[in-house]
Structure formats: C-alpha cells, structure tokens
Amino acid sequence: MSAGASEVESPATPGAATVPRIVTNTVEFPYRRSLGPVVGGYFTALAAGRITGVRSGARVLCPPLEYDPDTGAATSGELVDVGPAGTVRSWTWVPVPDARHPLDRPFAFALIQLDGADTSLMHVVDAPEGTLRTGLRVLARFRAEPKGRPDDLAYFIPEEAAGSTDAVPGIVDAATAAARAGAEPAEPVATMEFWSSLTYKEALAPAGERYARSMMGGKLIGQRCPTCAKVYAPPRDFCPIDGIPLDESQDLVLPDRGVVTNFTIVTPVAYPGQKETEPFVRVSVLLDEVEALLGLQPVVDVANADVRPGMRVEAVWLPEAERSAEEFGNRGWGATTGAISGWRPTGEPDMPVDSYQDRVF
Structure with missing residues (x-):
C-alpha cells in the first residue's frame, strides 16, 4: 500500500x-404509542370478539375516531357494538399477495359497512376469486388467541360460505371469540407497539x-x-x-x-x-x-x-x-x-x- x-x-x-x-x-425501528379511550376501546373490544363504533351526532363511525372527519368536532366517546355482519360497498382484488399482505392467498380489500354503522371499515375479505361483488354480505372472523392488536379481527368471509370456512385453525367466529373472552376478560388495551420498516432502493x-x-x-x-x-x-x-x-x-x-x-x-x-x-x-x-x-x-x-x-x-x-x-x-x-x-x-x-x-x- x-x-x-x-x-x-x-x-x-x-x-x-x-x-x-x-x-x-x-430503515426500521420500533415505537410505542398510547391509544386513548376511543381507539384503545376499539382494540379492547376486538380482543373480546366484538367490533365497536363511536357515536358522532346521529351517526355511528366505524372504525371509531376521536374526531368526526366531516365536521372536525370531537366525537362523543360513546362506543357501541356494530356488526359482526356487514355489506361490501366497494372492493379491489389482490390476485398475487406478497409478504406484506395479510393473507398468503388471493383475497380482496373491501370497504365494509357493518350493520349498525354509518361509515365503512376497510378490511380483508377471504373469498374465492369471482365471488366478490358490491352488496355482498360478509361475516367477521377473529383470531382465536387475541393480542390486543388490529389483526385480532382477522378478515371477513362471505355470509353464504360461513359453514364451509369455519374450520380454519386459529380463526373463530364472533360468538366463539366473545364466549372465550367472557371466560377470561381481556385487559384494556392502552398502548400498542409498532414496528416501522421502510425499504427503498437507489442507484449507486x-x-x-x-x-x-x-x-x-x-x-x-x-x-x-x-x-x-x-x-x-x-x-x-x-x-x-x-x-x-x-x-x-x-x-x-x-x-x-x-x-x-x-x-x-x-x-x-x-x-x-x-x-x-x-x-x-x-x-x-x-x-x-x-x-x-x-x-x-x-x-x-x-x-x-x-x-x-x-x-x-x-x-x-x-x-x-x-x-x-x-x-x-x-x-x-x-x-x-x-x-x-x-x-x-x-x-x-x-x-x-x-x-x-x-x-x-
């Protein structure tokens, strides 16, 4: 040298x-955030096999928000049960999922208006290709072992397919999830850990x-x-x-x-x-x-x-x-x-x- x-x-x-x-x-790092009574109450309910919305004037918003997106006014903070059934209002099909998607098989992202709610929740519908349509009735499915996280609500299935899809390991219907939670009440979800990860490519x-x-x-x-x-x-x-x-x-x-x-x-x-x-x-x-x-x-x-x-x-x-x-x-x-x-x-x-x-x- x-x-x-x-x-x-x-x-x-x-x-x-x-x-x-x-x-x-x-670039990746973990962080923790406090949820507050509205969002924290929503996740606490999911762990118990329930889906909640929040009252905002004459409407029920689901997912519940602390502020009304139309008026900017604070919502009431009163959480009410909605669903667990709902109606698909719009959807998009994902034919080839990758590692970032919630399911390892073709599925749909859909806006679902749950019974009792006035707004739509964006979530996953696990259904055969060609069966999705606007107006399709769907049912919620939950994790059998909830962790107080958003994916405790695993996905939705077509109401017409309920009998043939209820044998998925680790997934239960709302009634079963609620019964399990009743036996062992979940602790209120006050904070949540998140893992933030961003991968990007650039030319050297x-x-x-x-x-x-x-x-x-x-x-x-x-x-x-x-x-x-x-x-x-x-x-x-x-x-x-x-x-x-x-x-x-x-x-x-x-x-x-x-x-x-x-x-x-x-x-x-x-x-x-x-x-x-x-x-x-x-x-x-x-x-x-x-x-x-x-x-x-x-x-x-x-x-x-x-x-x-x-x-x-x-x-x-x-x-x-x-x-x-x-x-x-x-x-x-x-x-x-x-x-x-x-x-x-x-x-x-x-x-x-x-x-x-x-x-x-």
Missing part, C-alpha cells in the same frame, strides 16, 4: 468482486461505485478538489466547500495509515438489531499526507482504555475472499465495513496535538 496519494490507475480493479449498481436500504452513484470497487480490490480512494485542495474520502463527485462538480480525474489512492484525532466509547443499550453487548470504540482517522478524515471507524487489537488522540493506526484489510460490497452506498462517513475490519495501533510514537487538531469532515 502506498504511503501517499496517487492517481487511480483505473476504475476497474482486476480480481475485484462485482459491485451491485442498485443499493437496497432498510458513480463515485460510490468507484469507491466500492476500489475497496474490494484493497485500495482506499478519495477525491481532491482542484480549488480548495481538500481531500474527501470516500469520493463524492462534488466539493461541498466550493460547490463545484468533481469527477474521476480528481480521484486519489489514499494511504491506509493515519492518526486518531478523536474517539468516543459507545455503551450499547438494548434495541432490536443491536449486535454489540459490550462498550466499543469509534474513532476518527486522519490519513497520512492527504489530510482526509474517516469518521466512526472501529478499532482492533487495542483495549478501549488505551485508545487516545494522537495514536498512530493502520487499516486491517479483510482477506479478498471475505470482502463484501453490500455495505457501500451513497451515504456514510467514510464507510469501510465490508473491506476493512478495523484500525490497529502501529506501535509508532503518538503524533503531537498540533499535527491533527482542528480537523473536521
């Missing part, structure tokens, strides 16, 4: 792994693709602005200081040695997806000669207590066969995961403070 910067010889590195042009990103930018390809070949690259001479790692095809476009001609091969400018010790807290269980360190590394800074880098072969500003470090590259481009995208502060396992002390004397202070990225 060169100790200084040099021009990148070629965007393609012989023997490097193929880098996908499309990057898939998933040319600069990101060059960076990922170089990392797979064991080279760390950056980009030098011809105006301010600052070096950015990874390359980004623009200079945020001067606001000018950059291109491949400004790419540089960077040294994989440098100095720790600052660090933080992270104490993990329990949350979904957390893999770390013990405190760990993340450092910023100022690369030699080019003054390019990589943030949030892991360290290896050193105790947390021994990490310090001024410490000289070098990259520990994963074997080529173990490198993966999956972690490289269009975002991140000097991402190296997938190619470099971390930065280890070189054993050289610490650098003086004035050689690395006041460096930001």
